[in-house]
Amino acid sequence: MNPHPKLCIHTITTKPWSVETAIGKYAEAGIGGITVWRQWLEGRDPEKIGERIRAAGLEAVSVCRGGFFPAPTAAERATAIEDNRQAIREAAALGAPLVVLVCGAVPGQPLAESRQQIADGIAAVLPLAEELNVRLGIEPLHPMYADDRSAINTMASANEVCDRLDHPLVGIAADVYHIWWDPDLAEQIALTGEKNRLFAFHLCDWLTPTVDLLNDRGLMGEGCIDLKGIRAMVEAAGFNGYHEVEIFSNRWWAVDQDEFLAKIVRAYGEHC
Amino acid sequence: MNPHPKLCIHTITTKPWSVETAIGKYAEAGIGGITVWRQWLEGRDPEKIGERIRAAGLEAVSVCRGGFFPAPTAAERATAIEDNRQAIREAAALGAPLVVLVCGAVPGQPLAESRQQIADGIAAVLPLAEELNVRLGIEPLHPMYADDRSAINTMASANEVCDRLDHPLVGIAADVYHIWWDPDLAEQIALTGEKNRLFAFHLCDWLTPTVDLLNDRGLMGEGCIDLKGIRAMVEAAGFNGYHEVEIFSNRWWAVDQDEFLAKIVRAYGEHC
Numbered sequence: 001m002n003p004h005p006k007l008c009i010h011t012i013t014t015k016p017w018s019v020e021t022a023i024g025k026y027a028e029a030g031i032g033g034i035t036v037w038r039q040w041l042e043g044r045d046p047e048k049i050g051e052r053i054r055a056a057g058l059e060a061v062s063v064c065r066g067g068f069f070p071a072p073t074a075a076e077r078a079t080a081i082e083d084n085r086q087a088i089r090e091a092a093a094l095g096a097p098l099v100v101l102v103c104g105a106v107p108g109q110p111l112a113e114s115r116q117q118i119a120d121g122i123a124a125v126l127p128l129a130e131e132l133n134v135r136l137g138i139e140p141l142h143p144m145y146a147d148d149r150s151a152i153n154t155m156a157s158a159n160e161v162c163d164r165l166d167h168p169l170v171g172i173a174a175d176v177y178h179i180w181w182d183p184d185l186a187e188q189i190a191l192t193g194e195k196n197r198l199f200a201f202h203l204c205d206w207l208t209p210t211v212d213l214l215n216d217r218g219l220m221g222e223g224c225i226d227l228k229g230i231r232a233m234v235e236a237a238g239f240n241g242y243h244e245v246e247i248f249s250n251r252w253w254a255v256d257q258d259e260f261l262a263k264i265v266r267a268y269g270e271h272c
Numbered sequence: 273m274n275p276h277p278k279l280c281i282h283t284i285t286t287k288p289w290s291v292e293t294a295i296g297k298y299a300e301a302g303i304g305g306i307t308v309w310r311q312w313l314e315g316r317d318p319e320k321i322g323e324r325i326r327a328a329g330l331e332a333v334s335v336c337r338g339g340f341f342p343a344p345t346a347a348e349r350a351t352a353i354e355d356n357r358q359a360i361r362e363a364a365a366l367g368a369p370l371v372v373l374v375c376g377a378v379p380g381q382p383l384a385e386s387r388q389q390i391a392d393g394i395a396a397v398l399p400l401a402e403e404l405n406v407r408l409g410i411e412p413l414h415p416m417y418a419d420d421r422s423a424i425n426t427m428a429s430a431n432e433v434c435d436r437l438d439h440p441l442v443g444i445a446a447d448v449y450h451i452w453w454d455p456d457l458a459e460q461i462a463l464t465g466e467k468n469r470l471f472a473f474h475l476c477d478w479l480t481p482t483v484d485l486l487n488d489r490g491l492m493g494e495g496c497i498d499l500k501g502i503r504a505m506v507e508a509a510g511f512n513g514y515h516e517v518e519i520f521s522n523r524w525w526a527v528d529q530d531e532f533l534a535k536i537v538r539a540y541g542e543h544c
Contacts, residue, residue: 107480107496144416146453147480181418208379208419224379224419
């Protein structure tokens, strides 16, 4: 019996490992799932990687990441849409039911305009998502990424774009790092439950001090996020999917990854 | 005639200068106001600094900063309250009508609890604020400071605490750096107008990339914030106070401050 059936790790969390190494190590650690970042599929056949994942006793939870829809020109937006179609194909080939969307933003372009381009971009890829039965999970990003990574910075904003698209394949990937500070969090997570649109739940922690805006996330328990509290909120909203550990950390990437993996498993048991 | 009557600069913006140097340089540049950070008053008599400000033809716009009310123990909270009383006395001595509050947060303490401690702390200092006729401006801080600097991270949250206290001396200091990303910004700024509680308006810019969470703010025009758009919102809300330039920047503090001051004045004219 797999001792951590609901635990999933993102390949980027153990960045030094190839996807093949990650699959082997995660399975050995008794973890249930793996989320594959697209860079880890480069030069691979995603169907074969999917087989390897299942042969190891793991489930392919999602593909990270699509998105980055907004752009100043229609030609650039068309390129982004094509890249998202490719991500959907990769997820289908891998056997993953979900593509996570880091939706994108353009510095200086009004965020409302970017949100419209995001909604339009998602609408454009929905026919293929339907055909291949792949879900699309909008990940609200922390407001410190509103300049160039995502114009969707709160659960409310993600819910609003989902409402606009109103499609069973469009939902939300909730990452504690991005949303923990939000006074409306409980209410907005509850709303995702009512609408059956909470597709993923990502874990890490917020460090004090945070010394890098991108790559200084903490291991669960190292920081100030109320992980058990937020888990209770998503479970109250009916979420029973994977608990995905997604840690970008120059500090953790620099240590022995076997040791780090053991710490992830322990921290998950203690703090989540 | 003062060529920039509505322009105010925070002493921390030109960090290498003493308050005496800043007063002289700002006046020479034709600026209308100065906001004095408390560190600049150390070893000085604030009354004398106030006289010097007025003699130079400037107005003392505010004192930065009070706040940091939340703490795990009642004794620490009492110390914070006493320090805020001191800030109020300094503002009164200086002749500044406002103390800006960076309200505080404690890593790991629920933000709702911190907000209650903030409201309690402000309530505790209000009698002195009334006696000395000094306003208190809650500054919502960017969510990236929710761990240890402020549990008030949106205009909505600041408005909510103001509603709770419901006092004409309690209002909001709106800093574009902290609030520019907020989808509810226009609506929440309009609300501050209805309630007559927009006490201050701070300017700088958001850089892409931002390489330091604290000290990498941009000069107006260097970044992605829609400064004219937000200015239009505050003016539509009836705000006609100073436009305060508050830039924490290791990069700008390292250049010749006379040159930087000239650039601030130019950027203010062009981008705000």
